[in-house]
Amino acid sequence: MATDPSAVRPFSLGTFSLAGGVPFPGLITGEEVLDLRTVPVLRGAPGANPGTRDLLERWSEVLPVLRDLSSSTGGSGRHRLADLRVHAPVRPRQILQSGANYRTHVIDLAVAHEPEGGRPAEQVRAEAAAMMDRRAAEDQPYVFVGLPSSVTGPYDDVVVPSWCTRPDWELELAAVIGEPAFRVSPERAPQHVAAYTIANDITARELVFRRDMPEIGADWLRAKNAPSFTPLGPYLVPAEFVADPGDLRVTLKLNGRTMQDESTKDMIFDVARLVSYISRTVELLPGDVVLTGSPAGNGMHWGRFLRAGDVMEGSITGLGAQRNTCVAEEV
Template sequence: METFPSLAGPFALGTFSAGAGPAFPGLVAGERVLDLSGHAATTRALLERWDEVLPLLHEAAAAAEGEWRPLAGLRVHAPVEPRQILQSGANYRTHVIDLAVAHEPAGGRPAEQVRAEVAAMMDRRAAEDQPYVFIGLPSSVTGPYDDVVIPAWCEKPDWELELAAVIGRPAFRVAQEDALEHVAAYTVANDITARELVFRRDMPEIGTDWLRAKNAPTFTPLGPYLVPAGFVPDPSSLRVTLRLNGEVMQDESTKDMIFDVARLVSYASQTVELRPGDLVLTGSPAGNGLHWGRLLRPGDVMEGTITGLGTQRNRCRDER
């Protein structure tokens, strides 16, 4: 069970259950949880009244009253059920460069040449281009300590640890300079990907197939908690670290992002009306399994940590 000292700020929000009881929204402060079901049925309902709720959460965290429960006795679920998930692709410089080198055909250009060319392309993207954003399915979300189930058809499952921005105020066609005002909180997401299905071999002219590659049940471990944005002064200065069976595979700062959180939220909102509880995933840094030549197997344990947001821990198992 993840403990409080790794969290930024005096409290966070989550979704919990006790035994076979129903899930409820809770305020996490130290090693205890305050049941908030008297105020709302879900954390998403709290986010829908975020400007009103946030001051009350500050007061509740500082008070001794209320129905507090030991955190250790509760099951931790995904902290929110989003209506929409907007995912950013190819958003870390080093990751994109590594992928380009990995996909270079045998006997092709030297790795140094590929790295130099792609680095120059990344600079042009940051200055002149737009983010690449696609849609994920809420049905892929699972809890921060739940198993990741590898489907029988999945041959190359891979990890992608990411910072996720959680929308509070509705956002539609917001300017970049105003975008962070619509972010209520941040959390940890792992965007599991079936690498062999990213590109359609039968229809290469169509391009990527994100439906099958990323949206199987349990392919988006989320949480453990929602950490209010006010406790995360600079989302572009966080460490994203994933360990596989205790070995560090990803370890990068969000400074390596090509497009920051504000730019991603603003860009997505030009097309989509972002609603409370929606997630904007910001892309994954270098160090995926494809880079290491070591993909996920049944029995593997992933531990994903982002500065101040806690740690998720998921074991992989074969659905068979």
């Protein structure tokens, strides 16, 4: 008999490896990790080495099994979490990123980008607020595409390229797709989200707007997609354990100092509206990641950007924490 979801012990999924070993999908309960390759019903074809994306592709079938496993103890294939390396929890096919989705953040950026001697700050703030109200009313999120090759683990180093002079942090709530979503309504969209995790959308701030082609707009390729520029994880927390994704605390500390500390209540478009909007154009697939935008408190606001040796600690309510050290690219 399947476990009653209301009585399930909370669990999460991740990708792990023993020293020098092959990464494997694991079920985390407390400080213990169950290697899901040891569960015949989840392993798939003989000799297969499934990952978390494979499990997400069968999410409706896999989830009841995970619920049952979370309530069991003993048996083979169990490891202490402390003995394992933690990798990015999933390797997505697609990353869809929402920009300018937190009111306070957008207002702060608008003021920061205003040229010296330009419009008064209060005028800029008022115009930015009016723009966001208009976007919300017209149901027009701003979404761009990220590259999976930028993804790195939640405790891995962030390598700052030699050409990057203003690397910035952007901690974000990330929604992970389970059931394919194409042209779904906001009301149905949450049914397609399997889990949530944490992403840090590192940005080469000096390259967001190219001075040689200002009429074209943002250059998201170079600004966002260097290797290691998207720390992801630590784990995939099933949506059933996230009571309200619209009421989570997003906090980033730089060398112990709090730089971002905002509620997802400040989002202009919630997860359901973002997933629905994206699905009008793109078929979202299992394992795809939707980044929901970053709250106020980026380096652009503080006038302080990332440097080699900096340590970023990012956390979101109920989703754990990541810790990444910045290192300079070796050239």
